[in-house]
Amino acid sequence: MKKTIVWFRKDLRLHDNPALWEAARQGVIIPVFIWSEQEEREYATSETARWWLHHSLIALEKELKSHGLTLILRKGNSFEQLMSICKQTKADAIFFSKRYEPSIINRDCIIATKLLSCVSEVRSFPSNLLFTPEKLLNQKNEPYKIFTSFWKRTMRESVNYPLPIPTNIISYNEALPHLQIEELGLLTNNHWHDKFHEYWEPGEKGAMSKWKEFTNEGLNRYAIESDIPFVQSVSLLSSHLVWGDISVRAIWHAANRLRDDESKEYRQSSIDAFLRQLIWREFAYHQLLHFPKIINNPLRGNFIEFPWRNHDEELSKWQKGLTGYPFVDAGMRELWETGVIHNRVRMVVASFLVKHLLISWVDGSEWFQQTLVDFDVANNAMGWQWVAGSGIDTSPYFRIFNPILQSQKFDPHGLYIRKWIPELAQLPTKYIHEPWKAPTDLLLETGIVLGDTYPHPIIDHSLARIRALEAYELIKNT
């Protein structure tokens, strides 16, 4: 009977895992995870990412155990570890899921070739995306540059049906040297992350319960309320998708099946809006694949000339949620506390850094990488370049989010602000979006001292707007 190593990567699940499924069909399964910090480089080295990974691995180990499988954990050079496992087990094949980060694609390609000296079969399977990104090209055989075009194209493609959890699992019974999860050294002594347990349950089970919750609640109202950060009618699946705790194809088909669910009367528009979000993720990977420099270089050449301000003090105020704009600050504090920001607010805080403070999106991107529990290279790079206007498909350069109007529109009762900025909680809704306009006696009454308990606005909105337009005007035709 054939023995297959299943090399787990960003597919930490048993359902819809083609590598696992095919391995099960062939015979004996040897599940392996290797933590190769050196090879991850810019992709997953932040503490938050590792916090998630650590706990997702615990969940995976448990799931595998319940199917009689022991997860072999190793750390170090992927190739060397795989070779050593091959030799120790005399495995016949190695199966794994495709990854799409540029340097990882390279690495995998080299490893796969070299491994053929030891096993007779090395196969990689698509599992993290709905479509095969390299196959989606326009009529000119070029990558898509505009989201709507890309989106229309994907509507003509079909998504593979998800595979079930294999039932005929045969485990490898001989003992193999392996590490305990703690020995991978993913967690630091920094207890900042402990609070994340209040919000997140990494792993397949946690992902399933988020999905269930979402289909019971948020999905019905998605088209109307997904932009209201206080309500959280969003799926909260982003970080599960990063590590493949849940299959995006499974989500796709499950959401589509709900169209016909008569007990719930899911609004078609809500389902469409949600699926559209998944296509944004695809589009991000499409861009990363074809324009790998998107990670830290502007895609539009003229942005090299952009007069970014280097201003550590203002950057730090933005990071801490001390800009004096309540909606922006609420978002940045939500990020620090929970490891995510609601998508609407994410756009506003990003726009604020780039357009109001004229600080390079790269600084913002790095902060997001360090703090987001759902950090995803492709999504993050696309998002920041969209906001900055330096990407291929971009926000109009003159579109400068007004942080006060956004606040009034998407947090009309100030509930989101009050949740994250308790020092402003007593302020009446009329002034919650712009506390500097509150009359002195009201501030006294509510115990707010501007410049002390809560900062003055870091910059006046209309001045910032004019300054940004001038800066963008400079590079417009270069």
Add this chain to the structure above:
DNA sequence: ATTGTCTTCGT
């Protein structure tokens, strides 16, 4: 994570 209009291509 826009919208309206123009260009191009294939019929």
Add this chain to the structure above:
DNA sequence: CGAAGACAA
């Protein structure tokens, strides 16, 4: 002529 994609504002 319509559809798809590019592009300016």
